[in-house]
Amino acid sequence: NAGVMQNPRHLVRRRGQEARLRCSPMKGHSHVYWYRQLPEEGLKFMVYLQKENIIDESGMPKERFSAEFPKEGPSILRIQQVVRGDSAAYFCASSERTGSGTDTQYFGPGTRLTVL
Amino acid sequence: AQKITQTQPGMFVQEKEAVTLDCTYDTSDPSYGLFWYKQPSSGEMIFLIYQGSYDQQNATEGRYSLNFQKARKSANLVISASQLGDSAMYFCAMREPQGGSEKLVFGKGTKLTVNP
Numbered sequence: 279n280a281g282v283m284q285n286p287r288h289l290v291r292r293r294g295q296e297a298r299l300r301c302s303p304m305k306g307h308s309h310v311y312w313y314r315q316l317p318e319e320g321l322k323f324m325v326y327l328q329k330e331n332i333i334d335e336s337g338m339p340k341e342r343f344s345a346e347f348p349k350e351g352p353s354i355l356r357i358q359q360v361v362r363g364d365s366a367a368y369f370c371a372s373s374e375r376t377g378s379g380t381d382t383q384y385f386g387p388g389t390r391l392t393v394l
Numbered sequence: 395a396q397k398i399t400q401t402q403p404g405m406f407v408q409e410k411e412a413v414t415l416d417c418t419y420d421t422s423d424p425s426y427g428l429f430w431y432k433q434p435s436s437g438e439m440i441f442l443i444y445q446g447s448y449d450q451q452n453a454t455e456g457r458y459s460l461n462f463q464k465a466r467k468s469a470n471l472v473i474s475a476s477q478l479g480d481s482a483m484y485f486c487a488m489r490e491p492q493g494g495s496e497k498l499v500f501g502k503g504t505k506l507t508v509n510p
Binding site for chain 2 (some may be wrong): 309311313319320321322323326333334336337367369371373375381382383384385386387388390
């Protein structure tokens with residue numbers, strides 16, 4: 279009964295490198311959300327995806343950040359040319375989207391990104 | 395404008411006592427959902443309880459209950475019989491299904507400390 283899986287749990291990158299964060303939703307869930315949490319802050323929405331579709335990317339920075347959720351495999355959040363300000367915890371959540379109005383988002387354990 | 399306000403940065407409670415964590419929200423949408431999540435020091439986000447805007451009854455889940463006052467736009471979390479393991483950050487969140495997206499908007503959180 280696996281929950282939302284994220285890997286890696288911790289990621290260290292030097293400025294200018296690329297970071298790839300992976301998220302496998304809960305079994306039966308077809309909707310994925312990415313959030314970012316800065317230290318001492320609440321979570322901030324980044325992007326909402328369904329299989330092969332980006333539904334809402336209103337929270338994504340315009341440059342260097344991209345996300346995908348392919349037909350097969352996990353969802354990927356990609357950060358190119360990382361900067362120190364990208365250091366944060368990145369959480370993935372998934373939901374079933376039954377249309378019942380009670381679609382709870384269940385979160386993964388997060389990936390802690392540190393940019394040196 | 396702040397959509398979710400948690401006015402208590404930190405709260406203390408004695409073990410076995412009840413505690414209320416405040417949350418007020420702002421929306422003009424008649425259909426919305428309110429969520430509480432717990433984030434222990436290990437960092438994961440744990441779903442606690444959900445309240446829909448059309449729900450007639452206050453939500454309850456074990457020792458957690460939600461004091462939903464729609465006219466006041468408040469959705470306070472009540473934890474009864476506090477346990478040491480309840481010490482954590484607690485986040486209130488709201489979902490507004492605008493334009494098909496179901497992103498969550500989070501408050502800044504309340505740090506709860508349960509004293510023995």
